[in-house]
Amino acid sequence: MAERSEEVKLLGMWASPFSRRIEIALTIKGVPYEFSEQDITNKSALLLQLNPVHKMIPVLVHHGKPISESLVILEYIDDTWQNNPILPQDPYEKAMARFWAKFIDEQICVAAMKVVGKTGEEKDAAVEATRDLLKFLEKELVGKDFFGGKNLGFVDIVATLIAFWVMRTEEIVGVKVVPVEIFPEIHRWVKNLLANDVIKKCIPPEDEHLRYIKDRMVKLIIKPA
Ligand SMILES: N[C@@H](CCC(=O)N[C@@H](CS)C(=O)NCC(=O)O)C(=O)O
Structure with missing residues (x-):
């Protein structure tokens, strides 16, 4: 299912394994996304606003709604774009x-x-x-x-x-x-x-x-x- 890139945004950090997980999943699904590189030593107002609980990357923003925690985000991606499933069906x-x-x-x-x-x-x-x-x-x-x-x-x-x-x-x-x-x-x-x-x-x-x-x-x- 094709998505307009402005609808999917990833707040991440290039060296983070957690952030890379999300990039892998979005790439498997063929979902275009905008990547917003974050400085985790000097957190942006946007990151603090979107993930006030953990104040960590990655955060996925889909249609303006933020999702945090990489395992939760991976499941969200798999539920939302059902092509090329990443979780088993059984x-x-x-x-x-x-x-x-x-x-x-x-x-x-x-x-x-x-x-x-x-x-x-x-x-x-x-x-x-x-x-x-x-x-x-x-x-x-x-x-x-x-x-x-x-x-x-x-x-x-x-x-x-x-x-x-x-x-x-x-x-x-x-x-x-x-x-x-x-x-x-x-x-x-x-x-x-x-x-x-x-x-x-x-x-x-x-x-x-x-x-x-x-x-x-x-x-x-x-x-x-
Ligand atoms: N449990 C989180 C871990 C994410 C995480 O550790 N992110 C680090 C970057 S690798 C971070 O944002 N650190 C900022 C901080 O600890 O304040 C997940 O799975 O998303």
Whole structure:
């Protein structure tokens, strides 16, 4: 279903995994949108007005109505533009997709942030904790091209946070959190993602992204010695 671009606006930030999720979903659906790059260190009056609860990007604005929280936005997009579904149609499969998405955001994302934020033994413990959680996803991928099966779906979109943020920060934090010896299925899945045209178009360019993470995120999270 075609939409006029002025009807769909995304307040986002180029380096944010949460914002990129929304770009991936809109691209899969073929929905044109206007992108409004936000400075999350100096929040705009528009962002504060549209997301007064969390004051975070991404925010999707459709026909003037704002929707916040990336998982909620993804479901809204799937409900609104029903071509190229990203969630499974089967109720059980759909519940499982939501389960893993929640697991990624509430458990893996939180554990992986600790790897960046801690040092010494605490960091080692955070790496182990992250790996223990990732092992569940490793099992989920056995025999599949994507979490969604043959095609990229909801969990894949959510899990790009692991492929392109957690795995890209490995170099910066100086530890392989997701080594190929322990996670061959996850590495195979990342290759499948990288061969996908929508993903290629919607992930941040690696060099610029690594520079961003180094210059900004690490300074924010780890106080330099
Ligand atoms: N749970 C949110 C997380 C979004 C999020 O963490 N956004 C960050 C950018 S990556 C942000 O806006 N941070 C601003 C702040 O924390 O004040 C979602 O899924 O949309």
